[in-house]
Amino acid sequence: MKLNLTVAFFALFAIGSPLAAEFRVGFAAADITPPVGWRRAGSYTEVISTGVHDPLMTKAMVVEDGTTTFAFVGNDLCSVPRDLTDLARALASERTGIPVANIVITATHTHGGPEYLGPLREFLHDRAKRANNGRDPHEPINYRAQLVERWAAVIVSAWSKRQSASLEVVIPRLEGVAFNRRYWMKDGAVGWNPRKGDTNIFRPAGPVDTDFPFLLARRAGSTDPLGSLAVFAMHTAVYGGPPFGADFPGHLQTNLTAAFGPKFISIFGEGCAGDVNHLNPFTLESQHWTNVSPAIGRAMAAVALTNLPHASRVKPGSLAVRSAIIRSPVTPITEAEYDAARKLMTTLDGNGASFLVIVDAWRKIFRRQFWEQHGGELPQEVQAVRFDADTALVTLPHEVFTELGMAIKAASPFRRTMVVSLANDLDFYIPTRRAFEEGHYEPTTCPLEPGCGERLVAAAVKLLNELKP
Numbered sequence: 388m389k390l391n392l393t394v395a396f397f398a399l400f401a402i403g404s405p406l407a408a409e410f411r412v413g414f415a416a417a418d419i420t421p422p423v424g425w426r427r428a429g430s431y432t433e434v435i436s437t438g439v440h441d442p443l444m445t446k447a448m449v450v451e452d453g454t455t456t457f458a459f460v461g462n463d464l465c466s467v468p469r470d471l472t473d474l475a476r477a478l479a480s481e482r483t484g485i486p487v488a489n490i491v492i493t494a495t496h497t498h499g500g501p502e503y504l505g506p507l508r509e510f511l512h513d514r515a516k517r518a519n520n521g522r523d524p525h526e527p528i529n530y531r532a533q534l535v536e537r538w539a540a541v542i543v544s545a546w547s548k549r550q551s552a553s554l555e556v557v558i559p560r561l562e563g564v565a566f567n568r569r570y571w572m573k574d575g576a577v578g579w580n581p582r583k584g585d586t587n588i589f590r591p592a593g594p595v596d597t598d599f600p601f602l603l604a605r606r607a608g609s610t611d612p613l614g615s616l617a618v619f620a621m622h623t624a625v626y627g628g629p630p631f632g633a634d635f636p637g638h639l640q641t642n643l644t645a646a647f648g649p650k651f652i653s654i655f656g657e658g659c660a661g662d663v664n665h666l667n668p669f670t671l672e673s674q675h676w677t678n679v680s681p682a683i684g685r686a687m688a689a690v691a692l693t694n695l696p697h698a699s700r701v702k703p704g705s706l707a708v709r710s711a712i713i714r715s716p717v718t719p720i721t722e723a724e725y726d727a728a729r730k731l732m733t734t735l736d737g738n739g740a741s742f743l744v745i746v747d748a749w750r751k752i753f754r755r756q757f758w759e760q761h762g763g764e765l766p767q768e769v770q771a772v773r774f775d776a777d778t779a780l781v782t783l784p785h786e787v788f789t790e791l792g793m794a795i796k797a798a799s800p801f802r803r804t805m806v807v808s809l810a811n812d813l814d815f816y817i818p819t820r821r822a823f824e825e826g827h828y829e830p831t832t833c834p835l836e837p838g839c840g841e842r843l844v845a846a847a848v849k850l851l852n853e854l855k856p
């Protein structure tokens with residue numbers, strides 16, 4: 388008799404209370420492809436888009452569990468800037484009641500997205516305006532304002548579609564597709580993306596993270612899949628065409644749609660991939676993007692699908708989000724250094740400057756902007772989400788080195804920790820302290836002082852420890 392009363396009590400509690408232990412999940416997607424003719428991102432020169440290889444999408448997943456709601460937005464963009472993500476998160480929060488700190492807007496880092504921010508875009512945009520009576524023919528619409536509105540709208544749409552759902556997660560390995568692009572060379576230097584078959588390569592200077600977390604939502608009481616979040620630490624920089632393109636996350640979507648139906652929404656978060664890409668210098672075999680990009684999307688879908696039987700059910704009832712803002716010192720810049728960088732930018736087309744010299748100038752302009760905007764310390768937001776006692780997600784801004792993402796996972800008190808980069812802010816590299824000493828491309832783009840990466844790791848681990856029940 389006593390037992391029956393207890394059962395009845397719990398049944399009533401589960402039906403009537405807003406704290407009922409169940410997930411409510413919603414997905415939505417919207418097109419964010421700019422007009423053809425807009426500049427394409429991912430390059431240090433002007434590239435004009437010539438068509439649409441894949442529509443560029445913004446996709447949102449909203450997860451609600453009792454009183455907590457979390458929204459994740461993925462975008463087929465090279466990066467997202469803080470000023471716009473701040474506006475969109477505030478707008479979405481106003482319309483849904485989801486706290487700003489519980490919303491994250493990320494980029495897949497596709498290099499087939501539009502160039503719509505940063506010093507290079509500003510330079511090319513200003514030059515075009517000067518030549519065309521104040522109008523830039525490559526930017527016929529206010530794309531930035533449109534993005535803010537679409538991000539807010541896609542969150543509202545996913546939120547309004549939320550329904551009873553189950554969540555499951557599996558973290559298989561995806562091997563053989565990602566390579567650390569920094570190498571210790573036999574001559575003692577650190578090389579970057581060495582050419583195929585280079586006999587001077589001694590060994591990779593950093594690791595590769597083969598974890599491929601896959602979080603899947605299904606309609607409650609059925610096996611109908613609604614959508615997924617997949618994470619992998621490899622540069623979304625395979626795509627190479629002049630039309631707009633979504634790269635392998637687009638092919639992952641296509642393959643999962645084929646398996647799960649046309650309404651399925653696949654969101655991709657780039658893991659900590661600052662020093663990792665698809666280029667394999669140990670084989671002479673050609674790696675043309677037209678083959679490699681679809682092959683990676685296919686491999687990802689295959690690994691997800693074959694490992695789903697091993698997925699663990701995420702237990703509802705303890706969803707929680709923590710967010711912290713840390714401040715990272717910006718490397719100081721003199722007036723003379725800034726002037727030299729500006730001058731180099733304005734002669735970009737004919738100055739014959741080497742790649743690293745251009746990258747360095749670009750960073751100096753960034754550094755100056757950061758000093759003006761933030762007084763020498765860049766605010767960086769770190770978010771951590773507890774899905775259940777075993778499953779957590781961390782989101783970090785910028786392009787964080789793989790070793791740093793792995794350090795977060797190793798120190799995490801959660802059995803399963805996913806780490807997504809390029810969240811809420813720009814694409815520049817966050818190297819390890821050691822990589823700053825070794826030099827080359829990624830440390831050259833970073834406007835922050837060495838130690839910025841280790842600081843992000845410490846902040847993320849602190850949030851994870853606070854969330855561990």
Ligand SMILES: [Zn+2]
Nearest residue numbers: 496622786814
């Ligand atoms: Zn990058």
